[in-house]
Amino acid sequence: MSNPRCIMPEGPGNFKVSASEGQVVRALGGIASATLLSRLLGFVRDMVVARAFGAGxxxxxxxxxxxxxxxxxxxxxxxxxxxxxxxxxxxxxxxxxxxxxxxxxxxxxxxxxxxxxxxxxxxxxxxxxxxxxxxxxxxxxxxxxxxxxxxxxxxxxxxxxxxxxxxxxxxxxxxxxxxxxxxxxxxxxxxxxxxxxxxxxxxxxxxxxxxxxxxxxxxxxxxxxxxxxxxxxxxxxxxxxxxxxxxxxxxxxxxxxxxxxxAVQLMVFVNTLLASLLPLGSISYLYYADRVMEFPLGVFGIALASASLPVMSRHAAAQDHGALAGTLSFALRLAFYVSVPATVGLVVLRTPIVRVLFERGRFGPAETAATAEALTWYAVGLAGFAGS
Structure with a gap:
């Protein structure tokens, strides 16, 4: 007998696909909570690394x-x-x-x-x-x-x-x-x-x-x-x-x-390749800026994708193409509504955000300015990443 807390159908005829938007939102809450904890610990990790090793x-x-x-x-x-x-x-x-x-x-x-x-x-x-x-x-x-x-x-x-x-x-x-x-x-x-x-x-x-x-x-x-x-x-x-x-x-x-x-990983590859040819510390500036940009992307964008894919897969298995399209549309709208304000916030507050998070120990004002500049351009692509 399957565990009642796991999704295992009782039989082929009883495999039901429920209305999806509520499922996505409920799953999104749990994933976002865990992802938020992970991202906060990620910032603690980056603070520890920046303080101990700086950017060089x-x-x-x-x-x-x-x-x-x-x-x-x-x-x-x-x-x-x-x-x-x-x-x-x-x-x-x-x-x-x-x-x-x-x-x-x-x-x-x-x-x-x-x-x-x-x-x-x-x-x-x-x-x-x-x-x-x-x-x-x-x-x-x-x-x-x-x-x-x-x-x-x-x-x-x-x-x-x-x-x-x-x-x-x-x-x-x-x-x-x-x-x-x-x-x-x-x-x-x-x-x-x-x-x-x-x-x-x-x-x-x-x-x-x-x-x-x-x-x-x-x-x-x-x-x-x-x-x-x-x-x-x-x-x-x-x-x-x-x-x-x-x-x-x-x-x-x-x-x-x-x-x-x-396509995304090629961008990461090219960024790393070009930054390796720039002055020392450039790769680190891009890394820290990317970490800040990935906070809203991870807490919401990736969590939304993780929550919606299983729901859409069950719609596909049930041949319910209307519900599949509706779930996809709902997820894309939700991603847009959250990512656009997040982009504006990151661009406007880029320097204070970087200063509060990283400027201590071996990470000084010069490193803050360089990281904030990189964050500006990373943030512009946030909505596209969230929707993809």
Whole structure:
């Protein structure tokens, strides 16, 4: 018998799709609360990093190294994989064939584990070449380049951890359980904060503590979701059935999702590449500005997408195209109504916001001015990011 707190239909004829706007709003509240906690902890993390390390060549090396697995995470794991998996998983739920649902999940888990492991190993081995492609300006400073390569190799296994966590997120969101998956990024921030406070003084260079914190946080992002998966009876082991028909369906959905997200990640790649050719600290200024811009985007935009996709997937499984279009229209309107005022606020208050958040320790007025300038231009694109 399925857990009553999980969404498992009693039979094919009883799989009902309710009016969607209320579902989206209710789910949005829980996700936004967890995301708000995560973003607040993220600001605490950035305050700790700014105070301890400021904005210079060392932080530039870390942010580039962290960005490499993060680009792949957003492109393949959290973004595209969840987007492609939720509709297929929802369709299998609608069939009321729990053994087949388990076979599908085990097959997808097995293939994902294999792909993520291979990508992680290749990333560790090819770190110098990846760094040369994404931050060619570092090649002018061998010490900075060497540090960035070392940090990249330490943090690349985070891709494997967060990829598995993204799979768990997709499953739990399809089950209508949003909080456990949404709280995962908060665990990452706690891991990074704790690592800096506890390890920075005992490591050389101290910035390595942040890389260790990323791995600890990645483990936490996965582990925090396991109890919810177990409660739904979906804590499964991977299989080697790479020919399951669901894999082909997910692959077909995955490719357009990857191409769609690639446009955004290409912008991140180009920003990093160009900033590596600018004066020291430029990558750090862009990072801190992006963190401020992502606060409203994460609390509302990403939360809205996470809440609405499972609802739209259930409409699609029920062939209710009118309700599907209505849910999409409602989500886009809601994103617009919130993101436009947020854009105005970020542009008008850019300098006070950056000063209050980061100006302490090694982060001074010059760093505040440069970060605020970058924030102005990031904020202009907020509405577009929220709607996408």
């Amino acid at each position: 060549p060392i932080t530039d090396a870390f942010f580039v190294a962290f960005r490499i697995p993060n680009i792949l995470r957003r492109l393949l794991a959290e973004g595209a994989l969840s987007t492609a998996m939720i509709p297929v998983f929802t369709d299998y739920m609608a069939r009321d064939d729990r053994p087949e649902l388990h076979r599908m999940l085990r097959a997808v888990l097995g293939l994902s584990l294999l792909a993520l492991t291979v990508t992680t190993v290749l990333g560790i081995l090819g770190a110098p070449y990846i760094l040369q492609a994404i931050a060619p300006g570092f090649m002018n400073d061998p010490a900075q380049a060497s540090l960035a390569v070392s940090l990249t190799r330490i943090m690349f296994p985070y891709l494997l951890l967060v990829g598995l966590a993204a799979m768990a997120t997709g499953v739990l969101n399809s089950q209508g359980r949003f909080f456990a998956s949404a709280i995962g990024p908060a665990v990452l921030n706690v891991g990074m904060i704790a690592a800096v406070l506890l390890l920075a003084r005992s490591l050389d260079p101290p910035i390595v503590s942040l890389a260790i914190g990323v791995l600890v946080g990645g483990v936490g992002q996965l582990v925090v979701q396991l109890p919810s998966l177990s409660a739904c009876g979906l804590l499964l082991t991977p299989s080697r059935d790479l020919r399951h028909p669901a894999i082909a369906r997910i692959t077909r959905l995955l490719l357009p999702a990857v191409f769609g997200l690639a």
